[in-house]
Amino acid sequence: MSLHPVHGHAELRTTLATAHRAGTLPSALLLHGPRGVGKQRLALWIAQLDLCSSPSEMEPDCTCRSCRLAVRLEHPDIHWFFPLPRPKRAGSPEKMADALEAARFARIDDVRAAPLQPPAFETASGIYLAAARSLRKRAQSRPSMSPRQVFVIGDADRLVPQEASPEAANALLKLLEEPPADTRFVLTSSAPGALLDTIRSRTVPLLVRPLETGEVIDFLVATGVDVEAAETAARLGHGSIGRALGFLPDGDDPGPMETMRREAFDLLKAALSNHLSAGFEAGLARGVSGGRMLVPLLAELEIWMRDLAAVAAGHPDAVVNRDAVPWLTRKSRDLSIRPDVATRTLARVDEAALHARGNVNPQLLVAGLVADLQALLQGPRAQAGTPVKTHG
Numbered sequence: 001m002s003l004h005p006v007h008g009h010a011e012l013r014t015t016l017a018t019a020h021r022a023g024t025l026p027s028a029l030l031l032h033g034p035r036g037v038g039k040q041r042l043a044l045w046i047a048q049l050d051l052c053s054s055p056s057e058m059e060p061d062c063t064c065r066s067c068r069l070a071v072r073l074e075h076p077d078i079h080w081f082f083p084l085p086r087p088k089r090a091g092s093p094e095k096m097a098d099a100l101e102a103a104r105f106a107r108i109d110d111v112r113a114a115p116l117q118p119p120a121f122e123t124a125s126g127i128y129l130a131a132a133r134s135l136r137k138r139a140q141s142r143p144s145m146s147p148r149q150v151f152v153i154g155d156a157d158r159l160v161p162q163e164a165s166p167e168a169a170n171a172l173l174k175l176l177e178e179p180p181a182d183t184r185f186v187l188t189s190s191a192p193g194a195l196l197d198t199i200r201s202r203t204v205p206l207l208v209r210p211l212e213t214g215e216v217i218d219f220l221v222a223t224g225v226d227v228e229a230a231e232t233a234a235r236l237g238h239g240s241i242g243r244a245l246g247f248l249p250d251g252d253d254p255g256p257m258e259t260m261r262r263e264a265f266d267l268l269k270a271a272l273s274n275h276l277s278a279g280f281e282a283g284l285a286r287g288v289s290g291g292r293m294l295v296p297l298l299a300e301l302e303i304w305m306r307d308l309a310a311v312a313a314g315h316p317d318a319v320v321n322r323d324a325v326p327w328l329t330r331k332s333r334d335l336s337i338r339p340d341v342a343t344r345t346l347a348r349v350d351e352a353a354l355h356a357r358g359n360v361n362p363q364l365l366v367a368g369l370v371a372d373l374q375a376l377l378q379g380p381r382a383q384a385g386t387p388v389k390t391h392g
């Protein structure tokens, strides 16, 4: 198997190819944009473009040796790094580095076997110091077959998430600061705000926009998904093929994104309930660890909040979660939700998402968030903890 062709982003690719021809492509690029929108695929495409023996003819499918190896993820001068779970029982730093490299190659094998995968939500993964050292070692050696080598670093904001040590980032920083000749770095991030300032300042940012819904539908249908399912997944996917894939059921499994959407809906229900204990109960439903899992969950909650505001403003056509329009309409009416509520609730969800990136107790975070949303959405009556009733 080989990578599927890059879908969409035509304008961006033209810009990149033009810069490449002119020799002005920066040596360190940062592709940022929504999760699952195809940033790492695009980064691998840049690597392919960079190493192709006849780049002017690369589109649509160059058959030069370099390109053939690149799309099979077998090019010895394209090095793809990404967050991985911390290996168990890796005593020494050398063993840790070996275990991470083995895990990296195993994951690349998985992608080669099944290039189209929905997002996976892993609680404890990162780009660890040992991986950054392996990367540096490779960067300091000569390319194997091409005149240059390219490093793709996916989710670069996940450098050393737990170690609270800037060392791994520093190993990478030194490289970005003084890149070895004939080396290019393409970093990607769906949370550029979480990148270290020093990394941000050494890379040229390039926004990767969401695709048109029609582009996502076409892509899914071309891979064999039936039209109706493709339309629903594409709408929920918000211009992101990766997200859309996560809304496609696989047997009894509703898909990872659909599971996340339903969990986020439970939070919305709690925020709209008039029980004082709703926040407490929502908190207890979470584990005591794995705060990072809350990041994608809160992103889904944001969409629910926007939908609620859309219904309150009389625009049910703008709702993403269309299956919930009748429910949202009823709740919005019963609780007299104000259309401007989105501004305040979204700021609160954003704040929670920021905390979720750090070391946080998910139970406390969710309990606090739901209680605050109750107050923002329903005013003092929810805070008072009594059924809605006027006194006097």
Ligand SMILES: [Zn+2]
Residues within 6 Å of the ligand: 051, 052, 053, 054, 055, 058, 062, 063, 064, 065, 066, 067, 068
């Ligand atoms: Zn080629």
